[in-house]
Every structure is written in C-alpha cells, then in structure tokens.
Amino acid sequence: MRIAFVSMYTEQLRADGATRRMRRVSERLAASGHDVSVLCAQWWEGEVPEFEQNDVNYIRVTETPSAPKFASKVPFALRRVKPDVIHATNSPPTQVTGAKTAARFLRVPVVVDWWAEREGDSSSACKRAARGPKRVIAPSQMVKTDVREYGASEEAVRVVPESIDFELVREAEADDRADILYSRHLDQYANVESFFLALAELRDKDWRAAVIGDGPERAEAEQTAADLRIDDRVEFLGELPPEEFVPIMKGAHVFAQTAAVEPFANDLLWALASGCVGIVEYQARSSAHELVVNCDRGARVTSPQELADEISAAAGYSQESINEEFASFDHDDVLRRYEDIYADAIEDYGWF
Structure with a gap:
C-alpha cells in the first residue's frame, strides 16, 4: 500500500x-x-x-x-x-x-x-x-x-x-530501585507537584520513589521535592529509553499519573503492562483514567490526599511484573x- x-x-x-x-x-x-x-x-x-x-x-x-x-x-x-x-x-x-x-x-x-x-x-x-x-x-x-x-x-x-513493545515487557528483568514511580515529559502540564504532595503525606512510611523524564520544569520539580523535604527519597532518572525504564517499572509497585493534559497516557500504559498498580488523579484534559476504568490493578482519585490514601492501599496488592491484560496494546x-x-x-x- x-x-x-x-x-x-x-x-x-x-x-x-x-x-x-x-x-x-x-x-x-x-x-x-x-x-x-x-x-x-x-x-x-x-x-x-x-x-x-x-x-x-x-x-x-x-x-x-x-x-x-x-x-x-x-x-x-x-x-x-x-x-x-x-x-x-x-x-x-x-x-x-x-x-x-x-x-x-x-x-x-x-x-x-x-x-x-x-x-x-x-x-x-x-x-x-x-x-x-x-x-x-x-x-x-x-x-x-x-x-x-x-x-x-x-x-x-x-x-x-x-x-508498546509487549515482548520487551515479557523479557525484561525487574529493577527494584523504586517502589513508587512517576514518568512523563516534565513540562508545564506534568503536575508532578500532586505526586510529591502525596508522597509528603506518607513521610512516616517506608518507600523509595523515582521520577522518569526530563524537560523545562525539571529544576522546579527538584526544588519542590526539596521544599517538601522528600528529595532524599526521590531519585530523578532523566529521560530513559524503554529498554531502561521497563525494568524499573517491572520492579516498582505503584505508578502515579497526575498530568493535567494527556491525549493518551503512554507512560501509564507501559507501567500497567509492567505490573504496576496504576493510580490516576483525574484531570479534565487527560484521558489517563480510561486505562484504569476496567483494570483490577488501578484506581482513580481527585486530590493528592486521595492519591496518598490509594498508595497506602496498594500495599494490599501482590507484587507483579507483567499484566497480560494489556497485551493487545502491542x-x-x-x-x-x-x-x-x-x-x-x-x-x-x-x-x-
């Protein structure tokens, strides 16, 4: 053709x-x-x-x-x-x-x-x-x-x-450097602040978090983590190719999606396929919630406090490194x- x-x-x-x-x-x-x-x-x-x-x-x-x-x-x-x-x-x-x-x-x-x-x-x-x-x-x-x-x-x-490359998800080894993940281009719509506010509510819990992605708002995001006094537990990994971020997603337990604008939440899709529990903060101009509507390992929230509550509740889910439910997105x-x-x-x- x-x-x-x-x-x-x-x-x-x-x-x-x-x-x-x-x-x-x-x-x-x-x-x-x-x-x-x-x-x-x-x-x-x-x-x-x-x-x-x-x-x-x-x-x-x-x-x-x-x-x-x-x-x-x-x-x-x-x-x-x-x-x-x-x-x-x-x-x-x-x-x-x-x-x-x-x-x-x-x-x-x-x-x-x-x-x-x-x-x-x-x-x-x-x-x-x-x-x-x-x-x-x-x-x-x-x-x-x-x-x-x-x-x-x-x-x-x-x-x-x-x-996504579902065969890569199947074959990659898990990298357990982080329990909770955020991944997206860090622009004015990233809204990583909601993610950090939720983590700040969980200071007394034992967790390690990572942010995958780069962009013009990265420095401000790093400053926000420092202002909330959680920067020692949040690792900024920068932009990574799938061969590097998929293992990290497979080793993590929770993926938080908070971006304000998202025609399609591709990073969330990768994370769900990699076994993460996906927690989506509802935003009027984001379609991310569509991916977790009928997903057993997903939840929707409307505030950082609710996000913190769902991260805590995610401890009740088993640790998984692949979700075959998303194989049709290959x-x-x-x-x-x-x-x-x-x-x-x-x-x-x-x-x-």
Missing part, C-alpha cells in the same frame, strides 16, 4: 505527542512492507528535495514551516506521490484541507489522525478538518469526544491507542488496526 503522511511538523523538527505518534506509525508501516512517504516542511540539511530515514521517504513541501504556504503546496506534492490513502495529522488544520483538495483529484480517501490542537489552530479551521475525511483516528475516547464536537460523524471516528496489534482502517476507507471510498 502506498501511504502518504501529511504533516508540516515532524518529530525531527518539533517533538511533541503528535509528531512522535506519526513517526512511530510511519516507520512501523514502512518496516511492514508498505511504501511510506511523509510530506513535510524540510528538516534535513542541503538542497535535496527528499530524504530517506528508516525506510520512510520524507518529501519537502516547504523549506520552513508556514501553515498557509504548506496547505497551498501540499496538493501538488500529493499528486506526484499518487498514494492509495492519505494520512494527515490534524494540526495545523489547514493541511487537512489541502490534503482533501488533492484527494478529490486523486480519488483516494483521507484519514486524519487527531491528537490535539496547537496554539493558533482556529476553531473554524478545526471544524473543517474534522468534517469530511473518510476516517478520523483518535488515541482516546476523550479525543474522540473533541473531534465529535468539531462535527465529525460518529461512524467516521475510530479510537486507536498508542502502542505494536503489531495496534499497527494492524491502522492497516484495517486504511483498507476500510479505501473500500468505502469505492462506493461513491
């Missing part, structure tokens, strides 16, 4: 949840034998109009990011690629409009992968992007609700979660869901 991704931003140019998701999916599709191109703003050096990395062919649409210019040029780039299906990310939403313009001439379907809106994405442009595509993919029910509110039909939206299983959506969109398009 010839698949053309349309995304002005790539992870190499602007790393965030949407671009990381697009890169993972595009590279896994390419590794599975599909012909994959990414139409984007140039992120590589030199004058060459195309650049191949990990079997994905990146094609320059514009030299620098410019939403209006990119949207106007992407139809011409798509006509040269001649894909079987167009996979567009939702932001900036004008690129979806450009992709749909090309799709009408090429007579191929557009699938939009909706992660989150970025600053500058207007409501009217988001509505135009949500309406009309054959399929809209959302990582969670929360994001699906957002897309529906923009006007996408119920039958058009499919939920496809993030994925990379291969989730990739097949993308392939099925593409095939379904192509077949459905043939009826009109």
Whole structure:
C-alpha cells in the first residue's frame, strides 16, 4: 500500500505527542512492507528535495514551516506521490484541507489522525478538518469526544491507542530501585507537584520513589521535592529509553499519573503492562483514567490526599511484573488496526 503522511511538523523538527505518534506509525508501516512517504516542511540539511530515514521517504513541501504556504503546496506534492490513502495529522488544520483538495483529484480517501490542537489552530479551521475525511483516528475516547464536537460523524471516528513493545515487557528483568514511580515529559502540564504532595503525606512510611523524564520544569520539580523535604527519597532518572525504564517499572509497585493534559497516557500504559498498580488523579484534559476504568490493578482519585490514601492501599496488592491484560496494546496489534482502517476507507471510498 502506498501511504502518504501529511504533516508540516515532524518529530525531527518539533517533538511533541503528535509528531512522535506519526513517526512511530510511519516507520512501523514502512518496516511492514508498505511504501511510506511523509510530506513535510524540510528538516534535513542541503538542497535535496527528499530524504530517506528508516525506510520512510520524507518529501519537502516547504523549506520552513508556514501553515498557509504548506496547505497551498501540499496538493501538488500529493499528486506526484499518487498514494492509495492519505494520512494527515490534524494540526495545523489547514493541511487537512489541502490534503482533501488533492484527494478529490486523486480519488483516494483521507484519514486524519487527531491528537490535539496547537496554539493558533482556529476553531473554524478545526471544524473543517474534522468534517469530511473518510476516517478520523483518535488515541482516546476523550479525543474522540473533541473531534465529535468539531462535527465529525460518529461512524467516521475510530479510537486507536498508542502502542508498546509487549515482548520487551515479557523479557525484561525487574529493577527494584523504586517502589513508587512517576514518568512523563516534565513540562508545564506534568503536575508532578500532586505526586510529591502525596508522597509528603506518607513521610512516616517506608518507600523509595523515582521520577522518569526530563524537560523545562525539571529544576522546579527538584526544588519542590526539596521544599517538601522528600528529595532524599526521590531519585530523578532523566529521560530513559524503554529498554531502561521497563525494568524499573517491572520492579516498582505503584505508578502515579497526575498530568493535567494527556491525549493518551503512554507512560501509564507501559507501567500497567509492567505490573504496576496504576493510580490516576483525574484531570479534565487527560484521558489517563480510561486505562484504569476496567483494570483490577488501578484506581482513580481527585486530590493528592486521595492519591496518598490509594498508595497506602496498594500495599494490599501482590507484587507483579507483567499484566497480560494489556497485551493487545502491542505494536503489531495496534499497527494492524491502522492497516484495517486504511483498507476500510479505501473500500468505502469505492462506493461513491
């Protein structure tokens, strides 16, 4: 299958949840034998109009990011690629409009992968992007609700979660350096303060905690731990690859999820698969609670005090290092869901 991704931003140019998701999916599709191109703003050096990395062919649409210019040029780039299906990310939403313009001439379907809106994405442009595509993919029910509110039909939206390497979870050895974990990019939405406030309530208990992740708010997080006088029991491990953080998750007992914004809580998913008891502090713009709704080893709370209480209650759970309940989130299983959506969109398009 010839698949053309349309995304002005790539992870190499602007790393965030949407671009990381697009890169993972595009590279896994390419590794599975599909012909994959990414139409984007140039992120590589030199004058060459195309650049191949990990079997994905990146094609320059514009030299620098410019939403209006990119949207106007992407139809011409798509006509040269001649894909079987167009996979567009939702932001900036004008690129979806450009992709749909090309799709009408090429007579191929557009699938939009909706992660989150970025600053500058207007409501009217988001509505135009949500309406009309054959399929809209959302990582969670929360994001699906957002897309529906923009006007996408119920039958058009499919939920496809993030994925993990479940074989790695099965094979990794446990590293028991920490009892309680927090893991996420430490930005303004990390809300690691709630985690530390809960730990401070448990000063008289015997525990060791670790924070996995890095980011612009790390120094402030370290200062908060010091102010609460728990810094001697909290280890900041920085950014780690799965090969390093999975053993730590398998050795831990509790994973706390407190982030204020989370289209999909991927770190929580890894932790649950690794046997942790997952405790989620409910946040209006986080979908994390969806992962523990029907999970025996999970709980939802609404405050640091409740989080502290649930951490204490987690002592009643057995120590586990794997949870087969989450095997369906393996990379291969989730990739097949993308392939099925593409095939379904192509077949459905043939009826009109």
